[in-house]
Amino acid sequence: MTIAIPETKIRVAVVGTGPGGLAAIINLRKLPYVELSAFDQAKELREVGAGISINENTWRHLKLLGADEKLEQYTNRGDGSKVDGEQRNGITGELLARKYQKINPDAPPRSRIERYKLQRALLSQIPEDFIRLSKRLSKIEETAKGTTLTFEDRTTAGPFDLVIGADGLRSVVRQQSFPEHKLSYTGKVAYRTLIPQSAVAHIPHLPRASTFWHTKDTHVYTDFLDNGLFEIATRAFESDEEGNKVSWGHKVPREKVVHHYQGYCEAIRQVIATPDEWLEFAMFGGPRLESVISNGRIALLGDASHPLSGAFGSGAAFAFEDAYVLTKALEYTHSRGQPIGEALRLYDEVRSPHYKGLYAILNSFGKNAKEIEAISPPLELNELINETTRRNWTASNEWIYKYDVEQVTQVWKEYLDAQEAASGLSGLTLEKEKAIKEPTIPQIAIEA
Ligand SMILES: Cc1cc2nc3c(=O)[nH]c(=O)nc-3n(C[C@H](O)[C@H](O)[C@H](O)COP(=O)(O)OP(=O)(O)OC[C@H]3O[C@@H](n4cnc5c(N)ncnc54)[C@H](O)[C@@H]3O)c2cc1C
Numbered sequence: 328m329t330i331a332i333p334e335t336k337i338r339v340a341v342v343g344t345g346p347g348g349l350a351a352i353i354n355l356r357k358l359p360y361v362e363l364s365a366f367d368q369a370k371e372l373r374e375v376g377a378g379i380s381i382n383e384n385t386w387r388h389l390k391l392l393g394a395d396e397k398l399e400q401y402t403n404r405g406d407g408s409k410v411d412g413e414q415r416n417g418i419t420g421e422l423l424a425r426k427y428q429k430i431n432p433d434a435p436p437r438s439r440i441e442r443y444k445l446q447r448a449l450l451s452q453i454p455e456d457f458i459r460l461s462k463r464l465s466k467i468e469e470t471a472k473g474t475t476l477t478f479e480d481r482t483t484a485g486p487f488d489l490v491i492g493a494d495g496l497r498s499v500v501r502q503q504s505f506p507e508h509k510l511s512y513t514g515k516v517a518y519r520t521l522i523p524q525s526a527v528a529h530i531p532h533l534p535r536a537s538t539f540w541h542t543k544d545t546h547v548y549t550d551f552l553d554n555g556l557f558e559i560a561t562r563a564f565e566s567d568e569e570g571n572k573v574s575w576g577h578k579v580p581r582e583k584v585v586h587h588y589q590g591y592c593e594a595i596r597q598v599i600a601t602p603d604e605w606l607e608f609a610m611f612g613g614p615r616l617e618s619v620i621s622n623g624r625i626a627l628l629g630d631a632s633h634p635l636s637g638a639f640g641s642g643a644a645f646a647f648e649d650a651y652v653l654t655k656a657l658e659y660t661h662s663r664g665q666p667i668g669e670a671l672r673l674y675d676e677v678r679s680p681h682y683k684g685l686y687a688i689l690n691s692f693g694k695n696a697k698e699i700e701a702i703s704p705p706l707e708l709n710e711l712i713n714e715t716t717r718r719n720w721t722a723s724n725e726w727i728y729k730y731d732v733e734q735v736t737q738v739w740k741e742y743l744d745a746q747e748a749a750s751g752l753s754g755l756t757l758e759k760e761k762a763i764k765e766p767t768i769p770q771i772a773i774e775a
C-alpha cells in the first residue's frame with residue numbers, strides 16, 4: 328500500500344493589501360502549493376485620494392486579475408477623435424501638447440476612475456474575510472522555522488517561508504529589512520478632490536481632456552471623469568516643518584489651498600477656489616534600493632519596493648507587474664524543486680533593472696532643469712516653463728508602458744532561456760541597461 332505524503336506547502340504572508348497586495352493575493356491563490364495569509368493595518372479596506380489613471384498596461388493586468396470587466400463600465404470607448412490629454416502653461420493657459428484617445432480593440436482606453444472602484448474590482452476576486460484586518464505589522468523576526476510577524480496588537484503570525492512586503496511607501500517590512508534606507512519629505516504636498524462637474528460648468532476655457540497645468544515647480548491636474556465628477560489634483564510647496572506634520576489624506580479647508588495658486592491663470596484660480604474642502608498628502612520619497620529582496624525570505628512589492636514619491640502615473644501597474652513576476656518566479660522554481668531564495672533572486676533580477684530605469688528618468692528631469700537654467704541669455708519665465716514641459720513630456724520613453732503582460736511573458740521566457748544558457752544578461756536587463764546608458768527625454772505621466 329502506498330501512503331500519499333502531502334506535499335509541504337509554501338507558507339506565504341502578504342503584508343499590506345493596496346493594489347499590489349491584492350494582485351499578489353489573486354495570483355498566489357491560484358498556486359495550489361501555496362498556503363497564503365494576508366494582513367492589513369486598516370480596520371476596513373477603503374481608499375482615499377480621489378482618482379487613479381488606468382493606462383494601457385494597467386488594463387492588461389486587470390484582465391489577467393479578472394478585474395477588468397467590473398471597471399470597463401466606467402470607461403467610454405470613443406472613435407479616436409476625443410482629446411485625451413493636454414499639457415498647458417499654468418500661467419498663460421497656452422496649449423503645449425495634446426494627444427488623442429488611443430483606440431485599441433483589445434483593451435479599453437486610458438481612463439481615470441475613483442480609487443475605491445479599482446479596489447472594489449480587485450476585492451471581488453478574493454473571498455470575503457480572507458484578509459485579516461486591524462493587523463498593523465510592527466516587527467519581523469527570523470527563526471530557524473521561518474519568518475514570524477508581530478503586530479501592534481501584540482498578536483503574532485507565522486512562521487512563514489516567504490513574507491511579501493506590500494505595505495506601501497512607508498513600508499515597515501522595508502524599514503526592518505533595510506534599516507539604512509531612509510525616506511524624506513520632498514518639500515511638496517498634494518491637494519486632491521472630486522467635485523460635481525456642475526460646480527465648474529461656469530468657468531470658461533476649461534478643457535474637457537485630462538490636463539496638466541504647469542508652472543516652474545508645481546502643477547495642477549484637472550479632469551472631467553466619465554461619471555459626472557470633476558477631479559483636481561495639485562502639488563504645492565510646504566516647509567519641512569509643515570510637511571512633516573501632514574498626515575496622509577488629511578482634510579483641509581479651501582483657505583489652506585488657494586493661496587498656493589494665485590500665480591496661475593484665471594481659469595485655474597477659479598477652479599481652485601471652488602471646493603470647500605480638500606484632502607492633503609505630504610509627498611515622501613527615498614533613494615532606489617539596489618535589491619528588492621532580503622534574507623532569502625522577504626520580497627518587497629509595489630510602493631514598498633520603489634519609494635518614488637508619486638511618479639509616472641502608473642504605480643498600480645508597477646505593483647501588478649511585481650505581483651505577476653513574483654508569482655511566475657515561484658511557479659518556475661517550484662516546478663524545478665528549487666528553494667524560495669532562488670525564486671526571489673529571479674524576481675529581483677527581473678524587477679530591479681526596471682526600477683533602475685524609472686529612477687534614471689527622474690534623474691533626467693533634474694538634468695533637463697539644469698540645462699534649461701544654463702541657457703544663455705536666460706529664458707523668460709513662460710518660455711522656461713514651456714521648454715521644461717516640452718522636454719519632460721514630449722519625447723518617448725515607451726518601455727515603461729510597453730511592459731505589458733505579453734511582453735513580460737516574452738521577457739520572462741528570454742530571461743529563463745538566458746539563465747539556462749548561462750549567458751548572464753536577460754533580454755530585459757539588456758533593454759534597461761540600454762535605456763539607462765542612453766537616456767532619452769521621457770514622455771511620462773507624472774502622478775496627478
Ligand atoms: C498622489 C498620488 C497619486 C497617484 N496617482 C496614481 C495614478 O494615477 N495611477 C497609478 O497607477 N498610480 C497612482 N499612484 C500610485 C499608486 O497609488 C501607488 O503606486 C499604489 O497605490 C501602490 O500600491 P501598493 O499596493 O504598493 O501600496 P498602497 O496602495 O500604499 O497600499 C499599502 C497597503 O499596506 C497597508 N499597510 C501599510 N503599513 C502597514 C503595516 N505596518 N501593517 C499592515 N499593513 C500596512 C496599508 O493600509 C495599505 O492597504 C498615485 C500615488 C500618489 C501618492
